[in-house]
Amino acid sequence: MGIRGDAAIVGCAQYKPEKYSTAPKAFHLDQIADLAHLALKDAGLEAQQIDGLVVTGSYLNEARQFVPAMVGEYLGLKLNFGEVIDLGGASGVGMAWRAAAAIELGLCEAVLCVIPMRMAPLGPDVDPMAMAMSMRYGGHSTTFGAPEAEFDIPYGHMAQNAGYAMIAKRYAAKYGYDPRAMAKIVVDQRTNAQANPDAVFYGQPLTIEDVLASRMVADPLHVLEIVMPIAGGAAFIVSRRDIRRSNGNRPALIRGFGEHIQSKSPTYADDMLHTPIGPASKKAFEMSGFKPSDMHMAQIYDCYTITVLLSLEDAGFCPKGTGMKFVLENDLTYKGNFPMNTHGGQLSFGQAGAAGGMSQLIEAVHQIQGRCGERQLKKHDLAYVSGTGGVMSEQTALILQGA
Amino acid sequence: MSNKPLPLPTETSRPYWEALKAHRVDIQQCGDCGHWIFFPRQHCPHCFSHNLAWKTISGQGTLLTYTTTRIPTLPEFTDEMPQQLAVVQLDEGPHVNTTLVGLAEDEIRIGMRVKPVFHDVDPGKATLLRYTGPDKHVDLSAAAPAQAAAPVVEAPAVTRRQINFRDLEAMKSLVSEEYSAWSNEFTVTQEIINQFAALSGDDYWIHTDPEKAKKQSPFGTTIAHGALVQVLTSQLSIPMTWEVTGFNNMVNYGSDKLRFPSPVPSGSRIRARCRVKAVEQVKSGTQLTLEICIHVVGMERPSVINELVILYM
Structure with missing residues (x-):
């Protein structure tokens, strides 16, 4: 099964997280070109070396169809591989493996993976009220015939918070629940963010008591256990490991990956406590020849604390049902024995929509490249990265190794 | 509907x-x-x-x-x-x-x-x-609201602590971070919203047109005017444990702060609670700042925060 390890992430770009109200607005096509330019410089590649593109389709402002062709034309690139991906927060990792597979098959040489997530300027005829109206259902479809429009929304089953809260409640009933352990995930990650000037919560350390005293949103989730949406965007380039480059930045080889899509809503999953990251990670580890305990860091998708807890268990870092104990007994900071989400995680870095998942991937690459400054890990050759879309709907896993 | x-x-x-x-x-x-x-x-x-x-x-x-x-x-x-x-x-x-x-x-x-x-x-x-639950008998038919409303518990008739407005120390002892108990509940119907729209002249569709609100408002339904909810304080009887005495005149001096942090959709039940935020001696008497918070029942975030300044003289 799998790949030879000939594809590597060689360059990255990421906008500093900003509030939507103050972030610059730009057309998504221009954000893509800007992020591509930054990623090319970081990789030491020339623009015309790029011959592959993976981009998000459902969020792109300027087009709903023929997206790779429009983006390629706008950028000024001819493509041997063009792909649209629609896996929410799992998209970043999903892009990385698709690009690696295309490169290993000999289809292309270098693939730009990009998610623009700042706002685009509104057209003169667009009613901001109508815009707000169209966004109120978030990731839920209200189209006639969509099962969630018919069977979920009329009961108020809406929004990510409620879905994740119900998973956490079920976990509590089955395995027990320690709110302090959940709060410690937030606090350890916040400690990491104090060594990351780009993080939206840089300069704002937290205690377990702060988390537990924060507002309850949907039992048992406090507001500080939930990501803050911010404007941003990110890109990375996957290429053949031996591609001609003008700098010596260490490539992060793609050694293993997996993907699993379970259900749109956790309600309709066979067992909402056995999450898709299980099968996705199993495949990724098997492909790479490594096991969870070999990893030097875990960059785990963290839209909510419960996402992290279930990922730790289902990816195999600790046995099922022991995640809370694992969190309490290990130091999850960059100074600790189990460095996790060393950039602060999205909980402290901020979540730029579907680009949020790229923050974990980019942190893994930067750690492997030894470019993380104060939070740089001493052992930094092997990284586990996960992505999560929807409400534990779809998850992706990636194993990276420094060349 | x-x-x-x-x-x-x-x-x-x-x-x-x-x-x-x-x-x-x-x-x-x-x-x-x-x-x-x-x-x-x-x-x-x-x-x-x-x-x-x-x-x-x-x-x-x-x-x-x-x-x-x-x-x-x-x-x-x-x-x-x-x-x-x-x-x-x-x-x-x-x-x-x-x-x-x-x-x-x-x-x-x-x-x-x-x-x-x-x-x-x-x-x-x-x-x-x-x-x-298997042993429950719940009837949601006819005009009953979606959730069986909790019975309104009448505030027990407590003897209120009497405080003379000139006793500044006693008055200052009322200042607290703790809120009072909740008032009675009051339903803000579309009819009340319409009456307020007619009275105030603010008949913006976001308050008065349920059909349009369903299609175009980010709230999906009509919402009460912030000013309406503020004045509905008079319909909400907050159980007070104290009473100021001895004054000749009590003047509502206005508000130091008035905020409408969250909407009150038509048909919502509201309730209020309060706390004394500040007490100070002024030239003409004793000034008490009462923070009144009106919430939709079950909501932690208030719909109205009104820091009402009352002058006793």
Whole structure:
């Protein structure tokens, strides 16, 4: 099964997280070109070396169809591989493996993976009220015939918070629940963010008591256990490991990956406590020849604390049902024995929509490249990265190794 | 009629909704592999057969999980706060999304048996399947609100602490971070909103046109004017444990701060509580700042924060 390890992430770009109200607005096509330019410089590649593109389709402002062709034309690139991906927060990792597979098959040489997530300027005829109206259902479809429009929304089953809260409640009933352990995930990650000037919560350390005293949103989730949406965007380039480059930045080889899509809503999953990251990670580890305990860091998708807890268990870092104990007994900071989400995680870095998942991937690459400054890990050759879309709907896993 | 989103039956799902209207639960079973199916489809998601049959079931099941929301998932659901969103596993196996009704928070346990409550949200047109405990009798028919309202507990007639307005030290002892008990509850109906619109001249559609609000407002339904909710303080009797005495005149001096942090959708129940924020001696007498917070029932975030300045002289 799998790949030879000939594809590597060689360059990255990421906008500093900003509030939507103050972030610059730009057309998504221009954000893509800007992020591509930054990623090319970081990789030491020339623009015309790029011959592959993976981009998000459902969020792109300027087009709903023929997206790779429009983006390629706008950028000024001819493509041997063009792909649209629609896996929410799992998209970043999903892009990385698709690009690696295309490169290993000999289809292309270098693939730009990009998610623009700042706002685009509104057209003169667009009613901001109508815009707000169209966004109120978030990731839920209200189209006639969509099962969630018919069977979920009329009961108020809406929004990510409620879905994740119900998973956490079920976990509590089955395995027990320690709110302090959940709060410690937030606090350890916040400690990491104090060594990351780009993080939206840089300069704002937290205690377990702060988390537990924060507002309850949907039992048992406090507001500080939930990501803050911010404007941003990110890109990375996957290429053949031996591609001609003008700098010596260490490539992060793609050694293993997996993907699993379970259900749109956790309600309709066979067992909402056995999450898709299980099968996705199993495949990724098997492909790479490594096991969870070999990893030097875990960059785990963290839209909510419960996402992290279930990922730790289902990816195999600790046995099922022991995640809370694992969190309490290990130091999850960059100074600790189990460095996790060393950039602060999205909980402290901020979540730029579907680009949020790229923050974990980019942190893994930067750690492997030894470019993380104060939070740089001493052992930094092997990284586990996960992505999560929807409400534990779809998850992706990636194993990276420094060349 | 509320402005909540209602199911739009398709050709495939119509038998399910028709059965609910008749206060019966019908779901599909695969004639080839025996798999029970929810939500309705044209194929069996287990073996992909099209040989499906509708069967009447008891609708009973066990509570797989739930959450109690402290912020409504959509503004239209504000009148249900706190929402008890739940997933029930039917005895036949499938999972359904629902809400729990007629159960206090401490009566809900994951794994408990639950039974159907047929809620005719739009009689003759739409019935939703809610759930309650096996020994509960919940009637959501007619004009009853979606959630069985908790009985309003009348504030016990306590003897109020009498404080002379000239006794500055005693007056200052009233300052507290703690809020009073809750007032009675009051329902902000569309009729009241319309009356206020006529009186004030503020008849902006976001307050008065439920049809347009359903289509175009980010709240999905009409909302009360902030100023209306503020003056409804007079309908809300807050149980006070103290009373200022000895003054000749009491003047409402206005507000230091007035905020409307969250909307009050039409049909919501509101209630109020207060605390003394500051007391100070001024030239003409004693000035007391009373922070009055009006909340939609079940909402932690207030809809009105009014720091009312009262001058006793």
